[in-house]
Amino acid sequence: MADSLLAKLQVELDQRAADGLLRRRRLLDSPQAAHIEADGKSVLSFCSNDYLGLANHPKLIAAMQQGAAKAGVGSGASHLIAGHHCYHHELEQALAAFVRLPAALLFSTGYMANLGVISALLGRGDAIFADKLNHASLNDAAVLSRADLHRYPHNDVLALEKMLKASRAPGKLVVADAVFSMDGDLAPVPELLALCEQHDAWLLLDDAHGFGVLGENGRGILSHFKAASKRIIYMATLGKAAGVFGAFIAGEPVLIEYLLQQARTYIYTTATPPALSAAVLQALKIIAQQDHRRQHLQLLIKTLKNDLHLQHWQLGVSGTAIQPLLVGSNQAALSLSEYLLTQGILVPAIRPPTVPKGSSRLRISLSAAHSIEDIQRLIAVLHEAEKRIVA
Numbered sequence: 001m002a003d004s005l006l007a008k009l010q011v012e013l014d015q016r017a018a019d020g021l022l023r024r025r026r027l028l029d030s031p032q033a034a035h036i037e038a039d040g041k042s043v044l045s046f047c048s049n050d051y052l053g054l055a056n057h058p059k060l061i062a063a064m065q066q067g068a069a070k071a072g073v074g075s076g077a078s079h080l081i082a083g084h085h086c087y088h089h090e091l092e093q094a095l096a097a098f099v100r101l102p103a104a105l106l107f108s109t110g111y112m113a114n115l116g117v118i119s120a121l122l123g124r125g126d127a128i129f130a131d132k133l134n135h136a137s138l139n140d141a142a143v144l145s146r147a148d149l150h151r152y153p154h155n156d157v158l159a160l161e162k163m164l165k166a167s168r169a170p171g172k173l174v175v176a177d178a179v180f181s182m183d184g185d186l187a188p189v190p191e192l193l194a195l196c197e198q199h200d201a202w203l204l205l206d207d208a209h210g211f212g213v214l215g216e217n218g219r220g221i222l223s224h225f226k227a228a229s230k231r232i233i234y235m236a237t238l239g240k241a242a243g244v245f246g247a248f249i250a251g252e253p254v255l256i257e258y259l260l261q262q263a264r265t266y267i268y269t270t271a272t273p274p275a276l277s278a279a280v281l282q283a284l285k286i287i288a289q290q291d292h293r294r295q296h297l298q299l300l301i302k303t304l305k306n307d308l309h310l311q312h313w314q315l316g317v318s319g320t321a322i323q324p325l326l327v328g329s330n331q332a333a334l335s336l337s338e339y340l341l342t343q344g345i346l347v348p349a350i351r352p353p354t355v356p357k358g359s360s361r362l363r364i365s366l367s368a369a370h371s372i373e374d375i376q377r378l379i380a381v382l383h384e385a386e387k388r389i390v391a
């Protein structure tokens, strides 16, 4: 009997393969870096979210080792029972100060932070207004909350305004990626905030790709736009530019206390290993002090945008480290990615459902760990690829 259950799954998998949608994991045998060992091969990688090159930084490694030596490897309990360590506590205070908000709460992952905050603040009858290109975790969170989900066209402030005007929901939340994860462009934060003020809505900003990179000293999207409001709920992750793992929500103290009491993905889960927090504390110091990492990253972005001249494929409008090269069909994106790999360059093909149908792309992500020569090599190989694949 179980055979028929399994056969059904196989049929679906076969269909995915036929559609060019089957995903596969590469086996890494090196730290995350510009040059990695993947599937037994040395490659130049444009795949990571390690935007500042911190994931393998000796000071972070030492901080995690010392953290483990002092606090052990496992927290052993949830935060509300007996797992809340001094390192977690110190990190929450440092994160809040860094993003210039009064309080912060650590979560295990960004996915869990989004599920936790949205399902804690909204329920049946409430309304969530979400950009169509938001990260999957935000959409899943909306479903979990049982609130009505209204998705507005990407960055379309007028469409959002109409939806807000039409809503009679008692609780409203507008939510957007601050930097869109597959496109690299920014949410129009001042406009979103103005609408939230008019319609008395919360504004949740998911700054997974802005924290550490945008704003003064890498303080993130709020600093970038000089935006401040008690209705802002700020979320950022610690596994991207910060180079480690985890996430946090920051905002008003009463919001943070409410989440501590109500967010199920905070309450019903084991606290992260304190050594992770020790490493993030070290990362924060480097993020705040080393503007040269962000300056180098900007130079790489500028070089790619200025020097890449393709006829058939276009970079998106992004000015951030996420540079999508729009290709169109799944097969074309895969062919291009495969060709690059034959040249020793790893750039992932991103296909639906991660991005809308017909907008398959290479997601080129740049890191301060790359050299100018790395970018020039990518550009040269893309020029060659266009000649071979399109011709």
Ligand SMILES: *Cc1c(COP(=O)(O)O)cnc(C)c1O
Pocket (backbone or CB within 6 Å): 108, 109, 110, 111, 112, 114, 135, 137, 177, 181, 206, 208, 209, 237, 238, 239, 246, 247
């Ligand atoms: C990566 C990401 C998340 C999830 O964060 P994790 O810590 O990896 O779970 C949430 N939102 C956005 C926009 C992301 O890019």
